[in-house]
Amino acid sequence: MxxxxxxxxxxxxxxxxxxxxxxxxxxxxxxxxxxxxxxxxxxxxxxxxxxxxxxxxxxxxxxxxxxxxxxxxxxxxxxxxxxxxxxxxxxxxxxxxxxxxxxxxxxMNPIVLGILSLLVVSIVGFFYFKGLELVTNFIPLSMDKSLGDSVQVKMEAQFEKCDSKATDLFFAEALKKIVPKDSKHQFEVSVIGSAIPNAFALSNGKIYFFSGLLNEAESQEEVIGVLAHEIAHVEKRHHMRNLVKAGGTSLAISLVVGPGLGNMEFLETFTEIGSTILVLKFSRDFETEADKTSIEYLKAQNMSTDGLLSFFKRMEELESGDSDSNDQETTTSAKEESSASNKITDFLSTHPATKERMETLKVLIQKGKKGKIKKVVSNSTWKEVQTVCSDLRNSDSK
Structure with a gap:
């Protein structure tokens, strides 16, 4: 004193x-x-x-x-x-x-205060983002369809589809078996001519497969596994949940640093996020949930569950450069097309073939009974599916 x-x-x-x-x-x-x-x-x-x-x-x-x-x-x-x-x-x-x-x-000591502040922010943030998950329950499914429809218009105006009777038959039969009986979504599959081995789904139930995935697939069950994964993304509303999380994050940042992000007001920012909803790649949690759900769909119909795991293994080989010469040629072709396909990949729900995800899949597959059905169409129809878009690719190479 x-x-x-x-x-x-x-x-x-x-x-x-x-x-x-x-x-x-x-x-x-x-x-x-x-x-x-x-x-x-x-x-x-x-x-x-x-x-x-x-x-x-x-x-x-x-x-x-x-x-x-x-x-x-x-x-x-x-x-x-x-x-x-x-x-x-x-x-x-x-x-x-x-x-x-x-x-x-x-x-308080600044260090102790900093730790406590970080702890409080973490706890509040955890419950905030958990609460955002509940918000999706109050959003009607019609919003999912509207968002998907808007993206679908852009997709089909820019990229050429190469569907065939064989692909239509294959995916129609696969959808009949995989889609849950109580599903509220209308699913439809189209093929885009591209050597990139991937697939993605829109929130309205429209699913696109790149021809590269079909051309290089080793079996029907691989494609069926990927299809089940994409159906799970739609059924679990991952697109809308991504949008809500992104919007919630934007709002939280706006509240912390002031209105808007940079020179944009919050509503403008949220609108921009909504218009590019599928640019947001699915989080690891969403991918894991889609993996788990797809295995459940397949087991429920006594269908083989090994296809998705087989697909990821081959993707890992392609990414690491350890594939055989044919796979390397495909990879080179895919790289050549990648610059022209940047507009597509902005919309992708990617399938990172991480070892952790493959280990998780192995555990999921081993639990319960293993499915037996590996085919949904005849071998001759499957061969036609595997050669889809080949004419387009040949014309592109000339």
Missing amino acids: FQNQTFTSRYFNGVSAVPEEGTVLVHGQTVQFTSFDTNHKLNISQFTEFTRTHNGCKLILLPDETKESPILEIFCSKEETKLLEKIWIQNKKSQSHTSALFYSIRE
């Missing part, structure tokens, strides 16, 4: 930009500023804010309704500043229970 200790000081009265030079006498919880023509005696409780400076501290008085709040600047050592701040905080803590809590937090 200070007892009649004097410090060099200056006082800004809130009217003039020129401060009054003088001294401050600190006694207990009272400060008395004295200059050539001014004498102010104030209780430390009258100061609303305390700020440390490089050469002392600043105490801001309670704001006045007609002028800026006066400021008392005291020049002192760091140790004296800490003691003055301690006196000010103790006085504030005695004013109310809320003040006691707030200023107790202020007194």
